[in-house]
């Protein structure tokens with residue numbers, strides 16, 4: 001069953017309050033009961049003390065110390081809070097009793113007499129507290145004096161208290177439940193507004209935001225969290241759109257060249273040399289497109305291949321071999337330098353690290369004069385680091401952030417016709433992120449660049 005949140009809050013609070021109130025009310029009733037009974041028992045004890053010295057049993061006969069007083073005493077009539085008295089022999093046979101008892105007798109209980117305690121019972125229709133004390137004659141027990149005091153007033157008080165408590169108990173719970181429901185409803189009103197607004201936001205109006213409350217409470221924090229999520233989503237969507245449009249644009253250029261070249265070729269018969277030149281131009285366009293598609297595929301693979309498995313790798317041997325391999329491929333010497341004399345171990349994904357360094361080293365060669373110095377350096381400060389240093393064209397400081405964006409190429413690279421897709425550093429950045437490697441660059445226009453990879457403690 002789908003119970004609303006405010007309903008659940010109200011119900012839970014009501015349950016807890018019901019439990020607390022029932023315990024408190026029970027305690028109030030028990031304390032009142034205990035106090036009332038104790039007071040009656042005290043009065044009964046006073047009566048016991050008084051009558052113990054006034055009534056005796058001598059050889060089976062009752063003797064009163066103050067007979068006249070006894071006859072005028074309260075227990076002759078039915079008063080508001082009367083005392084009932086009965087004298088019995090050892091077997092419990094009644095010998096005399098106060099007139100206010102009428103036809104009734106008090107209960108005989110030698111065990112209670114021994115325990116010297118009072119008990120509650122009924123005589124006729126009346127409820128009383130009773131005591132039973134032995135009557136002694138010269139140290140020998142000859143019977144019992146039974147004394148009882150009416151419990152009616154106290155019972156009425158206790159019953160009234162119980163009724164009031166039983167009546168206000170459900171009243172408290174019902175009013176608490178209703179006010180809790182109302183207050184809970186009021187408190188979650190902003191949440192309902194937030195979900196209403198969030199439901200209306202789609203891909204088409206991703207620029208809209210949930211109205212902020214301006215407070216720093218939980219609702220304010222939730223609103224800000226949702227808005228910042230929307231902001232990130234919007235940016236991601238924009239990047240996605242930008243990427244798709246850039247990719248189509250980049251592919252369109254070589255395609256247009258290819259189409260133009262082929263159109264020119266079929267217009268009229270050409271000489272063998274002309275055919276060769278045009279086909280070569282077409283092949284360059286095809287190479288450019290296939291290089292770009294390779295890079296796009298590589299980028300897509302990085303994005304899909306989250307949670308790369310890391311393994312321990314010894315950097316010095318690995319980098320030395322890599323430097324040799326790139327030297328052969330690029331036909332340009334890569335100098336390897338190790339700043340420490342002992343092996344350096346890191347936990348990393350070897351293939352990703354290789355791809356990162358391959359891109360950085362190829363760029364270092366590409367953007368340097370032929371024969372320019374390219375260094376692959378490894379060292380350890382607090383953690384291991386790798387640097388790719390070149391003394392090539394360098395990058396102007398305003399482009400240092402942008403070079404990692406997909407398809408971004410510095411105009412100079414375009415002007416000088418240096419081949420490239422603008423995707424290499426975007427791939428490097430993604431791979432570094434996936435491998436938890438910190439990537440940074442420092443560069444000076446005309447002097448050269450240094451790309452640095454810092455392994456953190458967990459990498």
Ligand code: ADP
Nearest residue numbers: 363364367403409410413420421422423424425
């Ligand atoms: P690509 O090299 O294919 O153009 P990258 O993403 O690898 O694409 O590089 C982006 C841009 O950053 C390059 O076009 C170039 O202008 C600049 N760049 C990258 N590496 C270097 C470097 N070592 N020296 C100078 N410029 C560089």
